[in-house]
Amino acid sequence: MNIDPAxxxxxxxxxVVRASINLGNPILANRDVVSGEVSGVSVDLARDFAAYLGLPLxxxxxxxxxQSVEAVSDARADFGFFAVDPTRGETIAFTAPYVLIEGFYLVREDSPVRTNADVDVAAHRVAVGxxxxxxxxxxxELKAAQIVRAPTSPAVVQTFIEQGLEVAAGVKQQLQADASRIGGLRLLGERFMVIRQAMGVARSRGPQAAAVLADFVERKKAFGFIAAALAGHGIEGASVAPAA
Structure with a gap:
């Protein structure tokens, strides 16, 4: 495909096209503890998009x-992978989502919190990344509960445990893995949000750049690239977003 040189x-x-990769969402990117190599669905997409542009990555x-949002907004990276959010949308032009991920609450086994509606009370502190x-x-969304911010999303359950908080919130798969490892914890029975994971470029790069990125994502969904990447990395619990 011919792409306008502009x-x-x-x-x-x-x-060189620079992709901002966020390790805070283990469904989409991870770093190997031995080799230091970064891999995942977002890395696969980054490499394919660089090839699509005919540029080194x-x-x-x-x-x-x-940090990932700031890097793209500040032109220290050229595009990235983000959950769609109106606050981020002030500086980032998002594509339609390519993956949908569920957000859940985690509590202790003996917690009186049974449903999502039980979370938002003044006595509760909720750990988030x-x-x-x-x-x-x-x-x-929360009107009464207090939010306690862990330094990163993978550190949410550690913060929840160490500070004796009432609730932890995060990616379902990350919370499940932590609960299985630690024991004595349980997820509530329903998600509290669906994260729409998209690619994005700084609005300052112009509408043409945003349109090319959006078209790329639709092609990757339509031709099975996203589904294959999820399967190839053994990701469960995330689904390919529908066509825009």
């Missing part, structure tokens, strides 16, 4: 979603 320049003013890796989609969503 779009190529918009995405890669340095001659550089991965710019962060531990949190907030600082700057995560859950943080942004629950900051808007």
């Amino acid at each position: 779009v190529i320049e918009a995405f890669a003013p340095t001659g 550089e991965l710019v890796v962060f531990d949190t979603a907030a 600082k700057g995560s989609a859950y943080d942004l969503f629950l900051t808007r």
Whole structure:
């Protein structure tokens, strides 16, 4: 496919297209503890998009979603992978989502909290990953409960345990894994939100760049790339988003 050279320049003013990768969402990206190599669905998409543009790729890796958003907004990276959120949308032009991920609450086995409606009371403190989609969503939605921000999303359950908090909120799969490892914990029976995971580019790069990225995502969904990437990385509990 021929892409307008102006779009190529918009995405890669340095001659290399830089992808912002967030390790805070283990469904989409992880770093191997031995080799240090970063892999996952978002990395697969980043490589394929660089090939689509005909450009070399550089991965710019962060531990949190907030850092990843800032890097794209501040032009330290050229595109990235984010949960769609109106606050982030002030500086980031999102594609339609490519993956849907469920957000759940976690409590102790003997907690009186049984349903999502039980969470939002003044006596409860809810652990979330600082700057995560859950943080942004629950900051808007919770009216009485107090939010306690862990430094990263993978550290949510550790913060919940160490500080004796009442509730933890995060990616269902991460919470399930932590609950299985620690014991004495349980997930509530229904999700409190669906995270719409999308690609994004800074609005300052222009509408043409945003349109090219959006078209790329739709092609990847339609031709089975996303489904294959999820299967290839053994991801369960996340689903390919429907066509825009």
